[in-house]
Amino acid sequence: MPKANVTFEKLGVTISVPAGTRLIEISEKVGASITYGCRESECGTCIMKIVSGMEHMSERSVLEDKVLQENMAGSSHRLACQAQVLGGDITVKA
Amino acid sequence: MNASPNAVEVAPGTHWIGALDPSLREFDIILKTANGTTYNSYCVRGDNGVAIIDTVKASHADEFFSRLEQVARYDEISTIVLNHLEPDHSGALPELMRRAPQAKLYISAKAQLMLKALVKTDDLQFNVVETGDRVELGGRTLHFFSTPFLHWPDTQCTLVEEQGILFSGDVFGCHFCDPRLFNDKVGDFRFSFEYYYQHIMRPFREHVLEALELLEPLELKTIAPAHGPILRDAPRSYLQRYKQLAAPLLHNEVGANDKSLLVFYISSYGNTALMAQAVAEGAETEEGVRVSLYDLQASGGLPFVDLIEEADGIAIGSPTINGDAVKPVWDLLSSLAVIKVRDKLGASFGSYGWSGEAINMVEDRLRGLKLRVPIKGVRAKLIPNEEEMQRCRDLGKQLAKHLTGNLERRVISMSELLSQES
Numbered sequence: 258m259p260k261a262n263v264t265f266e267k268l269g270v271t272i273s274v275p276a277g278t279r280l281i282e283i284s285e286k287v288g289a290s291i292t293y294g295c296r297e298s299e300c301g302t303c304i305m306k307i308v309s310g311m312e313h314m315s316e317r318s319v320l321e322d323k324v325l326q327e328n329m330a331g332s333s334h335r336l337a338c339q340a341q342v343l344g345g346d347i348t349v350k351a
Numbered sequence: 352m353n354a355s356p357n358a359v360e361v362a363p364g365t366h367w368i369g370a371l372d373p374s375l376r377e378f379d380i381i382l383k384t385a386n387g388t389t390y391n392s393y394c395v396r397g398d399n400g401v402a403i404i405d406t407v408k409a410s411h412a413d414e415f416f417s418r419l420e421q422v423a424r425y426d427e428i429s430t431i432v433l434n435h436l437e438p439d440h441s442g443a444l445p446e447l448m449r450r451a452p453q454a455k456l457y458i459s460a461k462a463q464l465m466l467k468a469l470v471k472t473d474d475l476q477f478n479v480v481e482t483g484d485r486v487e488l489g490g491r492t493l494h495f496f497s498t499p500f501l502h503w504p505d506t507q508c509t510l511v512e513e514q515g516i517l518f519s520g521d522v523f524g525c526h527f528c529d530p531r532l533f534n535d536k537v538g539d540f541r542f543s544f545e546y547y548y549q550h551i552m553r554p555f556r557e558h559v560l561e562a563l564e565l566l567e568p569l570e571l572k573t574i575a576p577a578h579g580p581i582l583r584d585a586p587r588s589y590l591q592r593y594k595q596l597a598a599p600l601l602h603n604e605v606g607a608n609d610k611s612l613l614v615f616y617i618s619s620y621g622n623t624a625l626m627a628q629a630v631a632e633g634a635e636t637e638e639g640v641r642v643s644l645y646d647l648q649a650s651g652g653l654p655f656v657d658l659i660e661e662a663d664g665i666a667i668g669s670p671t672i673n674g675d676a677v678k679p680v681w682d683l684l685s686s687l688a689v690i691k692v693r694d695k696l697g698a699s700f701g702s703y704g705w706s707g708e709a710i711n712m713v714e715d716r717l718r719g720l721k722l723r724v725p726i727k728g729v730r731a732k733l734i735p736n737e738e739e740m741q742r743c744r745d746l747g748k749q750l751a752k753h754l755t756g757n758l759e760r761r762v763i764s765m766s767e768l769l770s771q772e773s
Contacts, residue, residue, distance in 0.1 A: 262762070267694060268725045269758050274765040286768050288714070288724040327464065351723075 261342040265289050265351050266308055276344050280305060280337040289351035296338045301328040303337040310347030314340050354530040358418040361573060361581060362514045364396040364491065368403075368418035370411035373528045382550055385543075387528035390415075390439055391577050393518055394422050395511055397488025400429030403454070404509055404518045405577050409442030416443070416450075425451040430486055432457045432493065434520035435506045436465045440577055445470055457486060459497055462505035480507070482565065498522060498562035500555045508566065515572030521551060522562065523589050524576035535584035543579060544589075548596050553689050556597040563594055599661055610640050610754035612696075613658055614747075616668030617647040617679050622702035622734050623668045626743045629735075630666050630700060633747025640751040647679040656686050663754050664696030666747070667717075669709040671701060676709035684716050696753050697722035700729040700743060707732070725753060 259276035263283055272283050281296065281303060294302030298320045307314065314335060317325070321339045354373075358366040373387035390407035392415055401423045407415040428451040433441055436458070448454065456477040458466060466477065480486075480495040492512040499506060501522045509518040525547040529537035552559055567590060574582040574589060582589050612634050616627035627644060634642045645655065659665055667683070669676040697717035699710045710728040717724050726749050731739040752758040 267723055269753070269756075269760050270725065271760065271762040272765055272768055273762060278765065283765065283768070286765075288718065288726070329461070329464075 259344050261313060261344045262346045263342055264346070264348040266348055267351055274342060277341055280335065280340045280342065280349065283342075284337055284349075284351060289349075298324055298336055298339045301325070301330075301336065304328060304330050304334050305337045305340075306350040307333050307335055307340075308348040308350050310345055311335075313343050313345035313347050315343060356414075356417060358394070358421045359532055361393065361575060361583075362511075362516060365511060365514060365516060366394045366418075366422045367532060367575075367581065368392050368394045368415060368422065370407040370414040370418075371528050371530060372408070372411060375526075375528075378526055382526060382547070384526040384528075388526035388578050389528050389532075391524075391575065391579075391581070392419075392440075392443075393575055394419060395488060395491055395493070396423065397491035399487070399489030401427045402430035402432060402486070402488055402491075402493060403428055403447065403451075404432045404575075405434055405440045405520070406443035406447055408439040412443040412446055416446070426453065428454045430455055430457065430488065430493070432486075432495075432509050432518070433462065433466075434509055434518055435503060435577060436462050436469055437503060437521075438469065440520075441466075441469055448475070457493075457495070459495075459499070459505050459507040461499055462507075465503070465505055485512075496562075496565050498558070498565065500558040501562055502551045502555055508562075510569060515570050517566065517569065517571050517574050517586075519566075519574050519576045521577050522559075523574050523582060523593070524578035525580070527579040529580065532581055533584070534580040534582045537580045540580055544592075545596070547579070548593065550689055552593075553596075554691050556691065559593055559597040563590060563597070566590060608639060610663040610751075611661065612640055612642050612664045612666065612747075612750060612754060613662045614642060614644045614666045614668070615647050615655070615680075615683065616644075616701075617670070617677055618668070618702070619670050619672070620702075620733075622731065623670050623700070625740070626700050626702060626729065626731060626735055627666075627668045629740045629743035630668070630698075630729075630747040630750075633744030633749075634666075634751040636744075636748055637751030637755055637757070639755045642747075642751075647683060650679055650683065655683060656690055659687060659692065659695075660690040662695065664698070664750055665717075665722075666698040666700065666750060667713050669699070669701045669713055671703035671705070671707045671709040674706060674708050676701075676712050680709070680713060684713070684720070687720055693721040695722050696750060697724045698726055698728055698746060698750055699724075700746060702731045702733060702735060704733060723753075726750065 264271040294300035369391040393404040395402040486493040494510040525543040527540040527543040618624035669680040699713035707730040
């Protein structure tokens with residue numbers, strides 16, 4: 258099964274995960290300082306900055322795009338509850 | 352000291368047209384207001400137009416419009432500035448815009464979404480301004496300064512350049528109602544000024560310091576905030592006071608490169624206290640970390656919040672009683688809203704009799720406050736045995752390594768992560 262390596266910059270830990278895993282599934286287990294609200298791309302609580310590896314993430318859905326725009330998040334941000342890792346190395350600011 | 356219904360001149364052509372709310376005793380749930388507050392709004396007259404700076408709470412709109420009408424006609428109003436969109440300053444905006452439909456509204460970029468949420472219409476026209484933008488009124492120039500997060504994302508300040516009057520929004524404000532209005536006339540409001548800072552501005556002290564950098568070079572004759580006295584006597588002293596309040600408290604206590612870890616605990620039979628001691632011992636074995644141990648049982652009135660504001664990490668020990676962490680722990684955690692704790696290191700531990708839910712609950716709360724909680728807490732059933740005490744020492748050591756940055760960068764698999772969790 259394809260793997261992706263997700264590094265949590267502030268925690269100093271890298272998690273090797275199966276491709277397709279959502280960021281929220283990893284971040285809530287690893288103890289990152291990200292809070293979660295609705296978990297369905299509505300509230301914007303779990304906005305997360307991607308430091309590198311955005312090309313290894315799933316595309317934004319129209320709904321995620323809307324929530325990110327409403328929260329004035331830049332192009333390097335994703336909703337942890339929506340973004341899936343597809344492979345390669347990804348670093349998040351958490 | 353009966354309140355006059357009149358508008359009050361602040362400088363030639365510039366008037367206070369706000370409202371007094373002397374009977375208010377509690378503001379926004381979180382603040383006590385022993386003698387009420389004021390909602391300060393101002394009118395600036397230029398040769399070519401009139402600007403209204405901020406409005407008032409909707410319940411006090413009549414008082415505001417009555418004062419406004421003494422100094423300007425609605426058809427003269429060319430400009431409306433909202434420095435801050437909280438309802439106590441934007442409450443009268445819809446009615447003002449209805450009465451002065453020709454007026455252009457100026458807000459900060461971050462205020463746009465809030466405006467839509469407050470006014471509940473998409474039709475409202477507005478102009479977004481940032482630092483350096485100006486509006487000419489003819490002989491009077493409004494100069495905008497973007498000072499975000501003081502205490503909402505939208506906040507900005509507006510200077511009348513020719514008069515050196517800074518309309519500062521909530522910055523430099525306080526809840527103090529005195530119809531004499533000016534700082535050289537009103538009663539002693541020093542307590543209110545400090546209290547307001549501590550509860551409203553303190554969580555944003557980095558933004559306070561950024562704003563001060565922007566405002567300090569200005570030639571200020573008067574600071575006209577959105578609440579409380581107008582600061583025309585020694586206005587710079589209020590900038591200096593903010594600078595003192597926003598500076599770190601304890602910078603001499605810990606060496607420049609040392610990290611501070613605070614271990615808090617509360618214990619009913621001494622078991623969680625033993626664990627706290629072990630966490631502290633473990634942390635102390637790491638060079639460059641200064642460890643402090645505190646019993647929350649003695650927390651009444653002690654400045655733990657001040658300590659946490661300066662600390663790099665906190666570990667909290669709570670027994671589990673009736674399936675919950677104990678009240679002094681929740682009291683401590685709920686007191687942290689007035690400081691910035693984001694990205695500090697957090698951890699939890701504790702002894703329990705039956706189930707031990709407190710540890711996870713405290714960890715979740717710490718994460719909710721946006722602390723990092725990278726290390727699973729330690730639970731011990733009743734009296735901790737040597738293996739559990741060692742796990743506490745390891746927890747302390749790991750926390751200390753996180754603080755010093757001496758932690759080996761780990762690569763673990765998702766399945767290992769999940770097994771740690773269970």
